[in-house]
Amino acid sequence: MEIIDIDEKVHCDFCNEGEDSMGGVIVGSNAVCGKCTKKYEYDKPDYKYADEIGVIFDKKKTFKENVLQYRELMYGSRNGTIEIMPFSDFEEINT
Numbered sequence: 284m285e286i287i288d289i290d291e292k293v294h295c296d297f298c299n300e301g302e303d304s305m306g307g308v309i310v311g312s313n314a315v316c317g318k319c320t321k322k323y324e325y326d327k328p329d330y331k332y333a334d335e336i337g338v339i340f341d342k343k344k345t346f347k348e349n350v351l352q353y354r355e356l357m358y359g360s361r362n363g364t365i366e367i368m369p370f371s372d373f374e375e376i377n378t
């Protein structure tokens with residue numbers, strides 16, 4: 284497995300943007316920006332799949348600030364990483 288350091292870049296896993304939107308949520312392993320959170324109503328307490336929401340970020344902070352803080356808390360670093368899995372590994376996991 285190859286791991287690429289993406290530094291302090293933050294992007295929404297849904298729209299690939301959203302750095303400057305406010306709030307956001309963590310759904311499973313996805314970081315979702317404030318705009319998409321609003322769009323899909325992830326922050327509503329009566330959201331159908333509310334148990335899939337890991338973290339609801341502070342709406343007074345930008346998505347970027349929130350994600351960097353979350354990374355620091357979870358992984359001890361503000362730098363993000365992307366794991367690139369070779370196809371052979373992928374096959375092994377799925378067989």
Ligand SMILES: [Zn+2]
Nearest residue numbers: 295298316319
């Ligand atoms: Zn988004």
